[in-house]
Amino acid sequence: MARFLVTGAAGFIGHHTVRQLTAAGHSVVAVDRRPGAGPALQQADFHQLDLLTCDLAPLLDGTEYIIHYAGQPGVRESWTQFDAYSRGNIEVTQRLLEGLRGRPAVRKFVLASTSSVYGSAPMPAREDGPTLPVSPYGATKLAAEQLCNLYGRTAGIPWLALRYFTVYGPGQRPDMAFTRWLTAARDGTPIQIYGAGDQVRDFTFVADAVAATIKAAMVPARSLAINVGGGSAVPIREAIRTIETITGKSLNLDHLPPAAGDMPVTRASTFRLEREVGFVPRTPLAEGLRRQWDWILRGGEPHDT
């Protein structure tokens, strides 16, 4: 069994990751600046710390695998709160990588990157194709990837940058579309969508994203970027119809102007995920949405997943 450090462990994907890792018998040090709650984190050695300022050595001592989710997610606010994105996604990553220097026990540093690094690049997006971010968020994650590359070459730290494509499922962040729309379906309130709803998104069920992440960390993959996509890219409007079928409610749509930085299409090439990691996502959108709906009906508490 291996020793993991999971950053951002109180967040959506981090908390699912801690649960899968501890269920598999791994030893997990978990860290987040928010308080940790729920049974999953109780199985780990949880520390409430800010990675921008805390002493990293006690967290890194003995660690073999680092899964680094802590960061500032979300596209739209990145135009107006750039300092938070720059600190959260660039400075924290550089601090961790610097802290990993000269630690031969470290087998992999896994960065949570994003499909937003692709921006206006052609889709399906390939890892060896262009990265053309259309938001400051995407630019900060691309900078974090470059830091991995830099420390990989100069300090010999093995790394992976996993480019997640819209992760959803129980515990999804309240600012993300499916949680907002399923909550609106439950409460009978209108849903807000940006533009006409013809944006295409490659949705990835959280258990698939996490299983891919753990497998990617532990296989002897080269240091590179890998897409983690769900293999089910659909227009937003179609996802809304699926929500209506699952919930049995017809949704009232409030159309907002298109948001700056919103990509018209995200679609992952999953060839590299299959070849390097041997992973194929399994959960169809309708099944994943049903599980997220069950969670909303149970109260939608972040850690009751």
Ligand SMILES: NC(=O)c1ccc[n+]([C@@H]2O[C@H](COP(=O)([O-])OP(=O)(O)OC[C@H]3O[C@@H](n4cnc5c(N)ncnc54)[C@H](O)[C@@H]3O)[C@@H](O)[C@H]2O)c1
């Ligand atoms: N959810 C998605 O669809 C998605 C898609 C692509 C990439 N990502 C990336 O994956 C990661 C996890 O996403 P999520 O949806 O779980 O987000 P989240 O906001 O739920 O989790 C991130 C966690 O990091 C913590 N954190 C932030 N800065 C910190 C700091 N300085 N010190 C300690 N903790 C800190 C936050 O408190 C939060 O709990 C993020 O880096 C995000 O950019 C997410």
